[in-house]
Amino acid sequence: MARELLKGNEAIAEAAIRAGLQAYFGYPITPQTELLEWMSKRMPELGRAFVQAESELAAINMVYGAACTGARVMTSSSSPGISLMMEGISYIIGTEVPAVLVDVMRGGPGLGNIAPAQSDYNQIVHGGGHGDYHLIVLAPASVQEAVDLTVLAFDLAEKYRTVAVVLLDGSLGQMMEPAELPPMRPVKTVYPEWAATGMMGKREKNILTSIYLNPPDEEQTNLRLLRRWQEVEANEIRFKEYFMDDARYVVVGFGSAGRVALSAVRAARAEGIPVGLLRPITLSPFPYAHIRKLAERVEGFLVVEMNAGQMLEDVRLAVSGQKPVEFYGRLGGVMPFPDEILAEIQRIASGGLTLEGHPRERWLQRMNGKN
Amino acid sequence: MVMEQILPEEIVYQRPEALADVNTHYCPGCTHGVAHRLIAEVIDEMGIRDRMVGVASVGCSVFAYNYFDFDWVQAPHGRAPAMATGIKRVLPDRFVVTYQGDGDMASIGMAEVVHAAARGENITVFFINNANYGMTGGQMAPTTLPGQRTTSSPSGRDVETAGYPIRAAELLATLEGASYVVRRSLHDPKNIRLAKKAIRTALEVQAQGLGFSMVEFLSTCPTNWGMTPVDALHWLEEHMIEYYPLGDFKVAPTVAQIRI
Ligand SMILES: Cc1ncc(C[n+]2csc(CCOP(=O)(O)OP(=O)(O)O)c2C)c(N)n1
Ligand code: SF4
Numbered sequence: 001m002a003r004e005l006l007k008g009n010e011a012i013a014e015a016a017i018r019a020g021l022q023a024y025f026g027y028p029i030t031p032q033t034e035l036l037e038w039m040s041k042r043m044p045e046l047g048r049a050f051v052q053a054e055s056e057l058a059a060i061n062m063v064y065g066a067a068c069t070g071a072r073v074m075t076s077s078s079s080p081g082i083s084l085m086m087e088g089i090s091y092i093i094g095t096e097v098p099a100v101l102v103d104v105m106r107g108g109p110g111l112g113n114i115a116p117a118q119s120d121y122n123q124i125v126h127g128g129g130h131g132d133y134h135l136i137v138l139a140p141a142s143v144q145e146a147v148d149l150t151v152l153a154f155d156l157a158e159k160y161r162t163v164a165v166v167l168l169d170g171s172l173g174q175m176m177e178p179a180e181l182p183p184m185r186p187v188k189t190v191y192p193e194w195a196a197t198g199m200m201g202k203r204e205k206n207i208l209t210s211i212y213l214n215p216p217d218e219e220q221t222n223l224r225l226l227r228r229w230q231e232v233e234a235n236e237i238r239f240k241e242y243f244m245d246d247a248r249y250v251v252v253g254f255g256s257a258g259r260v261a262l263s264a265v266r267a268a269r270a271e272g273i274p275v276g277l278l279r280p281i282t283l284s285p286f287p288y289a290h291i292r293k294l295a296e297r298v299e300g301f302l303v304v305e306m307n308a309g310q311m312l313e314d315v316r317l318a319v320s321g322q323k324p325v326e327f328y329g330r331l332g333g334v335m336p337f338p339d340e341i342l343a344e345i346q347r348i349a350s351g352g353l354t355l356e357g358h359p360r361e362r363w364l365q366r367m368n369g370k371n
Numbered sequence: 372m373v374m375e376q377i378l379p380e381e382i383v384y385q386r387p388e389a390l391a392d393v394n395t396h397y398c399p400g401c402t403h404g405v406a407h408r409l410i411a412e413v414i415d416e417m418g419i420r421d422r423m424v425g426v427a428s429v430g431c432s433v434f435a436y437n438y439f440d441f442d443w444v445q446a447p448h449g450r451a452p453a454m455a456t457g458i459k460r461v462l463p464d465r466f467v468v469t470y471q472g473d474g475d476m477a478s479i480g481m482a483e484v485v486h487a488a489a490r491g492e493n494i495t496v497f498f499i500n501n502a503n504y505g506m507t508g509g510q511m512a513p514t515t516l517p518g519q520r521t522t523s524s525p526s527g528r529d530v531e532t533a534g535y536p537i538r539a540a541e542l543l544a545t546l547e548g549a550s551y552v553v554r555r556s557l558h559d560p561k562n563i564r565l566a567k568k569a570i571r572t573a574l575e576v577q578a579q580g581l582g583f584s585m586v587e588f589l590s591t592c593p594t595n596w597g598m599t600p601v602d603a604l605h606w607l608e609e610h611m612i613e614y615y616p617l618g619d620f621k622v623a624p625t626v627a628q629i630r631i
Contacts, residue, residue: 023461049460061450061483065426065457068444071455087506091447127603196442196458198422198465207436209445
């Protein structure tokens with residue numbers, strides 16, 4: 001298969017199409033608009049459905065409708081647009097139909113800016129919509145990984161009849177890198193038994209709904225979703241490790257922050273500092289158990305994010321106070337540089353670790369000199 | 372006791388196949404039930420039950436999917452036209468209909484229905500206008516008449532502060548993508564017959580791929596209006612039709628040729 005030089009957004013769009021995407025519904029927002037534009041050309045060309053919706057609310061509900069037919073469907077947006085989609089996401093989860101969502105994050109809150117950030121971690125990983133639910137969240141750190149995880153997102157969404165999210169920041173969406181694209185899969189012609197496609201002379205009627213007025217029924221539904229989530233946790237946790245064999249310190253970062261941190265870890269290694277990198281690929285389910293194990297043998301952690309420490313809380317939960325956790329974040333669309341992270345690693349390696357206080361407070365104090 | 376046997380050829384009136392054999396939760400005398408029956412009869416007559424996908428909305432008709440005997444999905448409040456768009460785009464040869472109240476369609480879901488109509492989405496919207504929010508206990512809707520008392524306009528809708536009621540059919544009829552937009556009433560047999568004919572035309576529009584169709588039904592809510600079912604029918608006739616005139620607001624030339 002040919003390697004192609006594509007922007008992250010375009011590569012994700014093409015990967016989804018090749019994964020058998022039957023319908024795309026979206027609304028323009030920087031920095032993900034190339035994804036919608038790519039779909040507007042390619043989908044009609046292939047005789048598949050494309051609608052530029054009037055809003056993110058409409059887009060996600062078009063996805064919801066199409067998902068009820070069992071077809072492969074997706075939408076994409078960026079932070080403020082994702083906030084609007086939360087209603088539909090909660091309904092899709094509640095109805096147990098599969099869909100894929102791409103969130104190319106920018107700086108916030110509010111209108112914020114269009115620069116790369118990881119500000120939606122909490123909204124996506126810990127659920128922004130109403131109700132008790134989990135999303136499958138995949139975080140690529142390169143265009144190739146974005147392609148591979150997009151294809152995986154469809155498979156996981158279908159396997160667990162849920163929403164799978166590809167979560168990346170604006171820099172990955174805009175970045176051009178060579179990537180190998182998957183082979184073209186045709187769209188489905190046979191729809192699942194549970195779908196609302198019209199009975200077509202084959203079966204009794206199907207009702208797809210998320211309303212259970214009787215509290216014990218709603219409880220059962222919630223329990224069913226939770227049990228399925230346990231399966232996801234047992235089978236689908238993914239992460240990448242670098243220089244971990246003899247590491248005494250661990251940097252934890254996802255997506256672009258993880259990628260920048262890898263350069264810092266390499267530089268630290270060149271100085272003889274025994275540091276490794278853990279890059280979670282699935283932010284949800286989160287590799288809690290793995291981090292807990294690591295905590296038994298390393299001296300401390302440094303969490304690096306392009307936000308104010310959202311994944312930090314999950315790492316702290318995993319570490320459970322066994323070892324010190326430090327934090328370094330840049331916000332509002334500012335990308336961290338490798339040498340900033342290297343300086344943090346050096347500080348930690350020269351005895352800067354403590355179990356006292358909250359890592360975010362200590363970081364805020366250290367940030368006082370900056371900017 | 373001698374039981375009289377009814378021969379099949381003697382049956383002149385029975386439950387349409389498209390209507391499930393279950394009791395509904397609608398209040399006695401509520402015309403939601405009339406609208407259901409008419410839609411089901413037309414689906415039977417057209418023989419399209421197997422190809423139907425309904426989109427239920429939020430409101431008293433939230434359980435419409437239990438009462439019709441074909442595939443249904445349940446939309447978030449107001450978003451039914453967007454869900455219907457998603458379904459229709461994936462399955463263009465199915466009949467996709469939404470069934471929405473006035474709070475659902477003309478308030479929270481106004482954008483979704485306007486844009487589905489503007490796109491000429493080949494779906495049919497059944498719009499039940501009962502001048503209030505039924506399910507949540509009779510609050511003011513965008514369709515509540517000036518001066519009409521509701522639980523959230525206790526001294527009557529004051530247009531100075533609450534604005535004017537929205538005439539959805541007239542509004543949607545201005546859109547190029549809308550092919551068939553009419554208003555009918557469910558208050559007496561003659562109007563019920565006309566309503567049924569409009570349902571038929573709307574579904575024919577969809578069958579022929581002619582674009583967006585919408586039938587608005589003036590409907591009663593005896594419970595929240597605080598009236599007997601009969602008084603409610605009279606109130607509809609006397610007050611609602613004045614503000615919401617019955618008629619055809621958009622019949623595209625392609626639609627005018629449909630003969631049923
Ligand atoms: C997002 C959201 N907001 C509010 C509600 C509460 N709600 C349920 S039904 C309803 C009004 C429905 O009225 P209408 O569409 O006129 O239908 P009717 O009950 O009169 O048939 C409202 C406001 C909801 N379910 N979801
Ligand atoms: S509350 Fe009103 S609209 Fe709802 S079922 Fe009762 S009468 Fe009908």
